Amino acid sequence: MDKRKIGQQIYALVLVLLLFLQSSAQVVGAVTASSSGTNDPKTVQLLEATQETPGLRTIGLKLSLNNSTDEIVQEQVSVSFSGDQQLQETADANIVDDAHRVVGQYSYSNSHLQLYLAGNISGTATIQLGLTDTSSLEGSVNFSTDGQNVTAKLSDTTSVAKDDKPSANVSSKAASSVASKSQTAKTISESAEGNDISQYLPDDSKGTIITGANIEFTDSKGNTVDPTQVRKDTNLNFQYTWAIPDELKDGYQVKDGDYFSFKLPERVTYKPGTGTLGDYGTYSIAADGTVKFTFNSDVENVNHIEGTFSYTSTISSDSSSGKEDIVIDTTTGPVTIPIVVQPSGGNDxxxxxxxxxxxxxxxxxxxxxxxxxxxxxxxxxxxxxxxxxxxxxxxxxxxxxxxxxxxxxxxxxxxxxxxxxxxxxxxxxxxxxxxxxxxxxxxxxxxxxxxxxxxxxxxxxxxxxxxxxxxx
Missing domain, CATH: 2.60.40 (Immunoglobulin-like)
Structure with a gap:
C-alpha cells in the first residue's frame, strides 16, 4: 500500500479520536455541573400558601426546612398584598414541624417574615399567620424569598357560594342566583345552629373526644427542657389526639356545623387564634382558653374521624413556683403531667x-x-x-x-x-x-x-x- 495513503488514514483516525475525547469531556463537565447544582438544597423552600378556610382570616404557609449545620440560621421572607390587606404582627412564635417538633421560631412585622431555624433539622412545617380585622378578604397575599414565590388567594364564604352556581341562560341564572343566596343563608344558619356533639358521646367517652395528650418542653432555641426545670419562658408544646366515636347516642350522625368544645389546662397562657383540623373543619381558641372544634361536611356519613391538635404556650405570669400538675381530660381518664416551676430569682x-x-x-x-x-x-x-x-x-x-x-x-x-x-x-x-x-x-x-x-x-x-x- 502507498505509504502516503497509510499516513493520511492514521492522521484521520487520530482526529476522530481527539473529537470523541473532546465531546466526552464536555458531557462529563455538563453532568458534573448539573450534579453540583442539585446537591445544594435551599434552607427554606416555599411549598404552598393557602387561606385556611374561606371567610376566615388565617393563612397557612407551608415550608420545607433544611439546616444541616449546628448553628441557628436566619432567613427572611418578603410579604406583599394585592389590595387592602395586612398581617397581624407576631413575635417569637414557635415553628412546629409535621412531626410535632419545635424546629425554630418566626416573627412578622412590616411586611417581613423572619425565620430562625434550629440546627440539624429537616422536614416540613406550616406556620399560621392571621390577617388583621380590617383586612379585605378579596385579593391575595404573596410570599417570596430567594427567587421563590407562593400566593394565597383570599375569598369570602358568601362570594364563593354565589360564584359556584352555573347557569345556562338568563332565566335559569336568575333562579340560580336566588337559590344560591338561599342556600348560603341556610349554610350559615346551620353552622351557627350546629349541635354540641358532647351530648351524644357514649358514656365510656367520659364527655370528651380527646383520646390522648402529651407535652414537650423546650427553650427558645428548641432545645429540650426537663419538666422539673420549667421557667417562665419555657415553651409548653401541647400535642392532642382526638377522634369522634363511630357510634353516637340515639344514632346521631355528625353533620356540617356541629362542634365540640374543651378547655386548655389551667395556669398556662391563652393566646386567641384559629386553625384547621385537617380535612374535617376548623378550630378556634378564645381568650379564656376555650378551644372549639367546628366540623365541616367531610365528617358526614363517614367513620374513623380522627386528627391531631397542637398548641404552644408558657406558664401564666400569675402562677407560683414549685411543684404542680398539668391535668388534661381524655377518653381514658385524666392525663397528669407533673412539672416543677422554678423562679428566675430568689435565694437559698x-x-x-x-x-x-x-x-x-x-x-x-x-x-x-x-x-x-x-x-x-x-x-x-x-x-x-x-x-x-x-x-x-x-x-x-x-x-x-x-x-x-x-x-x-x-x-x-x-x-x-x-x-x-x-x-x-x-x-x-x-x-x-x-x-x-x-x-x-x-x-x-x-x-x-x-x-x-x-x-x-x-x-x-x-x-x-x-x-x-x-x-x-
Whole structure:
C-alpha cells in the first residue's frame, strides 16, 4: 500500500479520536455541573400558601426546612398584598414541624417574615399567620424569598357560594342566583345552629373526644427542657389526639356545623387564634382558653374521624413556683403531667431580725424575733435540715434564750418574690426540732417548697446595764 495513503488514514483516525475525547469531556463537565447544582438544597423552600378556610382570616404557609449545620440560621421572607390587606404582627412564635417538633421560631412585622431555624433539622412545617380585622378578604397575599414565590388567594364564604352556581341562560341564572343566596343563608344558619356533639358521646367517652395528650418542653432555641426545670419562658408544646366515636347516642350522625368544645389546662397562657383540623373543619381558641372544634361536611356519613391538635404556650405570669400538675381530660381518664416551676430569682436562705417588747421610748426590748426564709429559688430539698445557733445581740455579748420555733410554707412567684405565707406546719408531722436544728419530714422530706422559719427568743435582761446602748 502507498505509504502516503497509510499516513493520511492514521492522521484521520487520530482526529476522530481527539473529537470523541473532546465531546466526552464536555458531557462529563455538563453532568458534573448539573450534579453540583442539585446537591445544594435551599434552607427554606416555599411549598404552598393557602387561606385556611374561606371567610376566615388565617393563612397557612407551608415550608420545607433544611439546616444541616449546628448553628441557628436566619432567613427572611418578603410579604406583599394585592389590595387592602395586612398581617397581624407576631413575635417569637414557635415553628412546629409535621412531626410535632419545635424546629425554630418566626416573627412578622412590616411586611417581613423572619425565620430562625434550629440546627440539624429537616422536614416540613406550616406556620399560621392571621390577617388583621380590617383586612379585605378579596385579593391575595404573596410570599417570596430567594427567587421563590407562593400566593394565597383570599375569598369570602358568601362570594364563593354565589360564584359556584352555573347557569345556562338568563332565566335559569336568575333562579340560580336566588337559590344560591338561599342556600348560603341556610349554610350559615346551620353552622351557627350546629349541635354540641358532647351530648351524644357514649358514656365510656367520659364527655370528651380527646383520646390522648402529651407535652414537650423546650427553650427558645428548641432545645429540650426537663419538666422539673420549667421557667417562665419555657415553651409548653401541647400535642392532642382526638377522634369522634363511630357510634353516637340515639344514632346521631355528625353533620356540617356541629362542634365540640374543651378547655386548655389551667395556669398556662391563652393566646386567641384559629386553625384547621385537617380535612374535617376548623378550630378556634378564645381568650379564656376555650378551644372549639367546628366540623365541616367531610365528617358526614363517614367513620374513623380522627386528627391531631397542637398548641404552644408558657406558664401564666400569675402562677407560683414549685411543684404542680398539668391535668388534661381524655377518653381514658385524666392525663397528669407533673412539672416543677422554678423562679428566675430568689435565694437559698435569707435572714432578718426584729426587737420585741421595748418600752415606750423604744429601749430595753425583752426579745428578738428572727425570720429565716429558705429556698425561694425553688431548688429540690431532700431531708433538709436547718441549723441556726441562737443569736445574741449584734456584738454577741447579750445572750438570748430560744422560746419558740414556727415553720410556714411560702408562696413564691416566677421571679422569686414571696407573695403569701401559709398556715403554720405541724411539728412532729411536717418537721421536728432537736437542739435548735430543724429537719423536714413527712410530706416535706423531698420537696421544692419554700419556707419561713420564725424563731422567738428572750433577751437576758441582766446584761442591760453593761450593754444598754446595744438595744436602743
Amino acid at each position: 436562705i435569707a435572714k432578718t431580725g426584729q426587737l420585741t417588747g421595748a418600752n415606750t421610748s423604744g429601749n430595753n426590748p425583752t426579745g428578738i424575733t428572727w425570720n429565716v426564709t429558705i429556698n425561694t429559688n425553688g431548688q429540690e430539698l431532700e431531708n433538709a435540715t436547718i441549723s441556726d445557733p441562737m443569736p445574741s445581740d449584734t456584738t454577741n455579748t447579750v445572750p438570748t434564750t430560744l422560746k419558740s420555733v414556727s415553720v410556714y410554707p411560702l408562696t413564691v412567684d416566677l421571679n422569686g418574690n414571696v407573695t403569701k405565707t401559709g398556715a403554720p406546719l405541724k411539728e412532729g408531722t411536717d418537721y421536728k426540732v432537736e437542739n435548735g436544728k430543724i429537719t423536714f419530714i413527712g410530706a416535706y422530706a423531698d420537696t421544692y417548697q419554700a419556707f419561713k422559719i420564725e424563731y422567738t427568743s428572750d433577751i437576758d435582761s441582766s446584761k442591760y446595764v453593761s450593754s444598754f446602748s446595744r438595744f436602743q
